[in-house]
Amino acid sequence: MDIRSIVASAILNKEALEEFADALNDRAPEIERDVARLKETPLDRDITASLFRAVHNIKGDSSLCKFELGVAIAHPIETMMSRFREGEIPFSDMLAELVLLAVDRLELATDALLTNKPLENLRLPILVQGLNEVAQETLQQIDFSCADLIEAVTGFPPVIPEISSQAPKVSKPKSDQKNASSDLQFFRSLALQFESRSPLFKGRTMRILRLALETNKSGHNVVDPVQLEAAIYLHDVGMMLLPESIWLKVGKMSPEDKVALRNHPGFSAGLLLRMPGWESAAEMVAKHHEMPDGGGYPNQLQDSEICPGAKILAIVDAFEAVMLKHIHRGKNRSVLRAIAEINACDNQFAPEWITPFNAVIRKTIET
Numbered sequence: 001m002d003i004r005s006i007v008a009s010a011i012l013n014k015e016a017l018e019e020f021a022d023a024l025n026d027r028a029p030e031i032e033r034d035v036a037r038l039k040e041t042p043l044d045r046d047i048t049a050s051l052f053r054a055v056h057n058i059k060g061d062s063s064l065c066k067f068e069l070g071v072a073i074a075h076p077i078e079t080m081m082s083r084f085r086e087g088e089i090p091f092s093d094m095l096a097e098l099v100l101l102a103v104d105r106l107e108l109a110t111d112a113l114l115t116n117k118p119l120e121n122l123r124l125p126i127l128v129q130g131l132n133e134v135a136q137e138t139l140q141q142i143d144f145s146c147a148d149l150i151e152a153v154t155g156f157p158p159v160i161p162e163i164s165s166q167a168p169k170v171s172k173p174k175s176d177q178k179n180a181s182s183d184l185q186f187f188r189s190l191a192l193q194f195e196s197r198s199p200l201f202k203g204r205t206m207r208i209l210r211l212a213l214e215t216n217k218s219g220h221n222v223v224d225p226v227q228l229e230a231a232i233y234l235h236d237v238g239m240m241l242l243p244e245s246i247w248l249k250v251g252k253m254s255p256e257d258k259v260a261l262r263n264h265p266g267f268s269a270g271l272l273l274r275m276p277g278w279e280s281a282a283e284m285v286a287k288h289h290e291m292p293d294g295g296g297y298p299n300q301l302q303d304s305e306i307c308p309g310a311k312i313l314a315i316v317d318a319f320e321a322v323m324l325k326h327i328h329r330g331k332n333r334s335v336l337r338a339i340a341e342i343n344a345c346d347n348q349f350a351p352e353w354i355t356p357f358n359a360v361i362r363k364t365i366e367t
Contacts, residue, residue, distance in 0.1 A: 165203030238267030
């Protein structure tokens with residue numbers, strides 16, 4: 001597949017691409033919902049018809065908007081669904097995971113084209129070629145081929161355990177960090193208060209803390225673990241100073257919502273700055289939505305201006321946010337698709353921390 005010609009064509013017709021993105025935003029949740037339902041009741045012909053129709057509509061939308069990539073991804077999925085409908089192949093967990101991954105990649109590619117971001121990390125040629133091969137695979141081999149393609153595209157095997165929500169082992173504050181232990185207890189209580197605002201947040205604090213501390217350890221503990229722990233607890237507490245209608249919103253945010261949301265790192269960092277001894281944690285919090293390419297907020301900082309702790313926090317926070325996005329849209333939580341999306345978008349994260357983060361995920365697989 002010639003990605004360059006697709007990119008050139010999409011850029012020339014950006015209005016049509018925006019129309020396709022809007023349509024995909026409606027279709028993707030339908031597919032995700034039907035996949036989850038079909039895994040539970042694979043013999044339900046109504047759900048099968050609904051899923052086939054949703055994929056067919058994406059293909060039609062792509063064709064109408066002259067977006068070749070959408071057709072290239074949707075067509076082999078449509079073929080697989082047709083074979084399943086005719087009883088030639090089962091709707092297995094591997095096939096379901098591949099369908100969801102392909103839709104994720106199509107969404108990421110569409111967004112990248114609209115925002116002038118690179119596509120290389122998405123491994124689209126491998127995906128499209130693999131989808132066409134899987135669509136023609138034999139009954140005996142199709143699950144193996146799905147698994148191989150998932151790993152080829154994401155870099156990870158198709159089954160990854162959940163990230164534990166149990167409290168990890170944390171470092172004891174140094175003796176010169178006066179009142180640090182009591183401060184951390186207070187910070188944790190605020191984080192758990194924030195977490196209690198939505199059932200979807202349950203366990204997020206400890207998941208993020210575990211991933212951040214283990215990523216830091218994998219990167220040779222460049223960041224003070226105690227300061228990092230404080231930053232994890234408080235990085236999103238500033239959200240509680242914003243209207244809940246903004247930060248608990250399901251669906252697309254308005255431009256005004258996005259402007260308001262960009263204030264939360266400053267609120268959280270401001271709290272830490274007013275407590276002696278937490279200046280490093282405050283810096284991590286203030287900068288955790290900045291990106292190495294200068295595309296972050298609130299100050300559009302460049303790579304060298306962002307501290308290592310903020311870079312770690314950016315990755316683990318985005319990882320949790322991707323899983324939360326999938327829950328909002330009716331998916332079962334999928335660590336695989338979350339880690340795949342983080343790696344596909346690693347131009348917005350510090351590459352020196354993506355490798356340690358991946359090492360932590362791989363260790364999770366092996367244990």
